[in-house]
Amino acid sequence: MEHLLGLLRINVHKGINLAVRDRTTSDPYVVIRMGKQKLKTRVVKKTLNPEWNEDLTLSIADPNLPIKLEVYDKDTFSLDDKMGDAEFEIKPFLEAIKMRLGGLPSGTIITRVHPNRENCLAEESRITWTDNKVVQNMILRLCNVERGEVELQLQWIDVPGSRGL
Numbered sequence: 001m002e003h004l005l006g007l008l009r010i011n012v013h014k015g016i017n018l019a020v021r022d023r024t025t026s027d028p029y030v031v032i033r034m035g036k037q038k039l040k041t042r043v044v045k046k047t048l049n050p051e052w053n054e055d056l057t058l059s060i061a062d063p064n065l066p067i068k069l070e071v072y073d074k075d076t077f078s079l080d081d082k083m084g085d086a087e088f089e090i091k092p093f094l095e096a097i098k099m100r101l102g103g104l105p106s107g108t109i110i111t112r113v114h115p116n117r118e119n120c121l122a123e124e125s126r127i128t129w130t131d132n133k134v135v136q137n138m139i140l141r142l143c144n145v146e147r148g149e150v151e152l153q154l155q156w157i158d159v160p161g162s163r164g165l
Helices: 091-098
Strands: 006-016 028-034 037-040 051-060 067-073 081-088 108-113 125-130 133-141 149-157
Touching: 006 028, 006 067, 028 051, 037 051, 067 149, 081 133, 091 108, 091 125, 091 133, 091 149, 108 133
Parallel strands: none
Antiparallel strands: 006 051, 006 149, 028 037, 028 067, 067 081, 108 125, 125 133, 133 149
């Protein structure tokens, strides 16, 4: 517990225009990894535009580790097919949390993260003050695949007794 900074809740909202891996469709699911942690969403059958709307929670001890996201197509009789991957950093999000903002109108933009060669953002990601907390919405463009994006939202959870930010 002495190394834990807090928890990162990742809402894996949806996939957009994912790659076909089963004749005309796919059965996609998402795997999120950070260091030795690995979390998975459920499989959504027969779609290229799945809506998971699932919360996955990572324990954050080292904020410098990137978070890796992989999308797979679930197969019954063979290994699951890879449908792309992406990576993102949480440092800008954590910097916004460290500002200890409060009392702002909901929807206030704290900062923006722009797409560039170092990140997998499909478009500008906004870190906002929403419903009395800092959230970051992002759309990641999948790499190593012909097409596809995944929409996420990040939220921070303070843990009593942790090192904190």
